[in-house]
Amino acid sequence: MGKGDLSPLPDKGRGRYILVIYESLLKYAHTDSWNRQLLHQYCLRYRVGIITFHRANQNSPPLLNLRGLPLLLRTNQALRDASVMSRSPLLHLTRAGTDRGPLPGDDWTTFTSNHSSYQAVVQARPRGEAPVGSGDNPVPGFSRGLQDTVVLDVGLFDGVQRVVFGHGLGYWLHRLLLVDAITYLTDRKLSLGLERHILVDIDDIFVGKEGTRMNTKDVKALLDTQNQLRSQITNFTFNLGFSGKFYHTGSEEEDDGDDLLLGSVLEFWWFPHMFSHMQPHLFNNLTSLQEHMMLNKDFALDHGIPVDQGYAVAPHHSGVYPVHLQLYETWRKVWDIRVTSTEEYPHLKPARYRKGFIHNDIMVLPRQTCGLFTHTIYYEDYPGGPEELDNSIMGGELFLTVLLNPISVFMTHLSNYGNDRLGLYTFLHLADFISTWTHLQLDTLPPLQLAQKYFALFPQQRQPLWQNPCDDKRHRDIWSKEKTCDRLPKFLVIGPQKTGTTALSLFLLMHPSISSSFSSTKTYEEVQFFNTNNYHLGIDWYMELFPLPSNVSSDFLFEKSSAYFPSEDAPRRAAALLPKAKILTVLINPSDRAYSWYQCLE
Numbered sequence: 105m106g107k108g109d110l111s112p113l114p115d116k117g118r119g120r121y122i123l124v125i126y127e128s129l130l131k132y133a134h135t136d137s138w139n140r141q142l143l144h145q146y147c148l149r150y151r152v153g154i155i156t157f158h159r160a161n162q163n164s165p166p167l168l169n170l171r172g173l174p175l176l177l178r179t180n181q182a183l184r185d186a187s188v189m190s191r192s193p194l195l196h197l198t199r200a201g202t203d204r205g206p207l208p209g210d211d212w213t214t215f216t217s218n219h220s221s222y223q224a225v226v227q228a229r230p231r232g233e234a235p236v237g238s239g240d241n242p243v244p245g246f247s248r249g250l251q252d253t254v255v256l257d258v259g260l261f262d263g264v265q266r267v268v269f270g271h272g273l274g275y276w277l278h279r280l281l282l283v284d285a286i287t288y289l290t291d292r293k294l295s296l297g298l299e300r301h302i303l304v305d306i307d308d309i310f311v312g313k314e315g316t317r318m319n320t321k322d323v324k325a326l327l328d329t330q331n332q333l334r335s336q337i338t339n340f341t342f343n344l345g346f347s348g349k350f351y352h353t354g355s356e357e358e359d360d361g362d363d364l365l366l367g368s369v370l371e372f373w374w375f376p377h378m379f380s381h382m383q384p385h386l387f388n389n390l391t392s393l394q395e396h397m398m399l400n401k402d403f404a405l406d407h408g409i410p411v412d413q414g415y416a417v418a419p420h421h422s423g424v425y426p427v428h429l430q431l432y433e434t435w436r437k438v439w440d441i442r443v444t445s446t447e448e449y450p451h452l453k454p455a456r457y458r459k460g461f462i463h464n465d466i467m468v469l470p471r472q473t474c475g476l477f478t479h480t481i482y483y484e485d486y487p488g489g490p491e492e493l494d495n496s497i498m499g500g501e502l503f504l505t506v507l508l509n510p511i512s513v514f515m516t517h518l519s520n521y522g523n524d525r526l527g528l529y530t531f532l533h534l535a536d537f538i539s540t541w542t543h544l545q546l547d548t549l550p551p552l553q554l555a556q557k558y559f560a561l562f563p564q565q566r567q568p569l570w571q572n573p574c575d576d577k578r579h580r581d582i583w584s585k586e587k588t589c590d591r592l593p594k595f596l597v598i599g600p601q602k603t604g605t606t607a608l609s610l611f612l613l614m615h616p617s618i619s620s621s622f623s624s625t626k627t628y629e630e631v632q633f634f635n636t637n638n639y640h641l642g643i644d645w646y647m648e649l650f651p652l653p654s655n656v657s658s659d660f661l662f663e664k665s666s667a668y669f670p671s672e673d674a675p676r677r678a679a680a681l682l683p684k685a686k687i688l689t690v691l692i693n694p695s696d697r698a699y700s701w702y703q704c705l706e
């Protein structure tokens with residue numbers, strides 16, 4: 105960076121950044137003195153801390169003195185037994201303890217300082233015999249034995265607080281400590297809090313093929329595990345999703361398992377699937393969907409399954425997203441459903457972008473992934489090896505999912521509670537790992553309360569953002585064959601009002617390949633979809649206002665809504681549904697427009 109290259113730090117007298125993260129400690133230390141002074145002044149004035157990492161490479165000198173910081177680095181070390189210091193003020197989520205065994209890689213950096221500003225957050229031991237610089241040939245400045253791998257600079261040296269990591273974020277403990285470092289350095293302004301809510305759904309109750317279902321021993325193990333989990337997850341209760349048609353369709357032992365599940369009906373929570381596990385988007389007729397749903401409700405009533413939980417899940421996310429209006433209607437009518445969950449909104453991947461939304465008064469929660477899939481998985485045959493699952497639980501993806509999401513809804517399947525009972529294994533070990541390493545307070549809330557909590561935490565997610573169902577293969581597969589994505593405009597005339605947009609539309613319509621939306625009294629001639637509450641009626645409603653094009657590639661559908669121009673919502677919504685649409689706007693002398701508007705109001 106040269107003089108003046110640092111992006112402007114203050115903005116209108118306020119600090120623009122709450123925290124500074126340098127991926128590379130050396131880049132930070134070697135910043136030229138002009139920029140470094142600017143950064144320093146900024147950090148002091150706005151009480152902003154710095155997080156930085158040192159990743160050694162083959163060319164790193166074994167010892168490194170940093171310019172301007174009283175910190176000596178010793179690089180490329182192999183370490184073991186990382187211990188988190190219980191007295192470190194950095195700890196918030198993290199619980200002190202020792203991660204026994206070798207640390208990944210042999211390129212660790214450790215730190216030493218002769219200044220009292222630096223405190224160890226994590227220490228580790230050199231791995232193996234006679235580490236470099238020990239024994240007869242000690243490196244000056246380093247004691248043998250425990251080495252500091254993460255240090256906190258409390259600001260006594262130059263007023264700036266820093267957290268310095270001696271390796272990257274590949275090591276799970278660093279990811280956990282990063283969250284704490286952010287909390288600490290921002291004075292808890294950026295903090296995730298300690299509460300985490302976890303709901304574990306077990307789908308396909310009664311659905312599995314003979315030989316893969318739960319027998320009575322499996323059901324007893326389920327009950328025992330549920331009790332065990334309650335010591336770490338308050339009120340933990342498995343949430344069972346059932347399709348009544350398949351009740352008693354297993355082997356004799358599995359049918360006994362079904363009976364034991366129903367004999368313990370009040371020990372669990374229950375939610376309906378479709379009676380025969382059919383995908384709701386295959387039903388276009390409301391009445392037949394309703395009849396089919398009623399079969400599952402009758403089954404529930406016959407077997408004493410509570411029907412008032414207000415939560416349901418659709419097989420393969422069908423109908424939830426992309427929204428199949430018929431499903432929402434029928435769920436409300438038959439079951440009074442208020443909550444569902446899906447992995448599909450806005451897309452399956454990346455998982456961290458999954459969101460919730462509310463449609464037709466049904467709250468749709470995002471569902472997280474826990475590495476157990478719809479089919480039976482045996483521990484030894486886990487994709488990538490059993491260590492994949494263990495790593496995910498012990499500091500990897502599954503652990504991070506719970507760490508970073510205040511609310512996690514996990515979907516698992518019946519067959520992973522029989523066979524190797526990998527579902528039980530996963531959640532027992534996860535709860536154990538979380539309580540060993542964190543101060544997180546885990547609980548399970550009934551779905552309705554969970555959803556209310558979710559949308560109180562993330563109110564901006566209440567409003568959906570519709571996408572084109574045909575732009576994603578997974579979505580296309582659960583989009584009704586009787587529906588199309590062709591009835592969407594290729595261009596929009598967006599106004600502003602009183603600029604001659606009606607005339608422009610009429611001229612455009614003279615072209616034989618151009619058609620517009622139907623004008624309707626419902627919509628006061630203009631569709632006004634992206635800028636009003638019409639948007640909440642969904643894309644089926646929108647598409648029905650367009651003719652079916654006779655030739656998809658050469659026909660041009662459009663709509664003109666002149667109030668799109670000043671709308672704050674319209675650009676974002678239109679870009680999500682019609683990312684390739686062209687936009688036509690008419691700009692005229694503002695005084696002409698104002699006069700025309702004035703005449704209109706007269």
Ligand SMILES: Nc1ncnc2c1ncn2[C@@H]1O[C@H](COP(=O)(O)OS(=O)(=O)O)[C@@H](OP(=O)(O)O)[C@H]1O
Nearest residue numbers: 600601602603604605606607666699700701703704
């Ligand atoms: N060809 C052409 N060129 C320029 N201006 C034209 C044209 N045709 C119509 N007009 C004038 O446009 C005004 C109506 O604009 P809009 O159709 O955009 O109005 S609306 O917002 O849809 O209500 C309206 O303006 P005022 O007559 O001043 O009210 C129309 O007369």
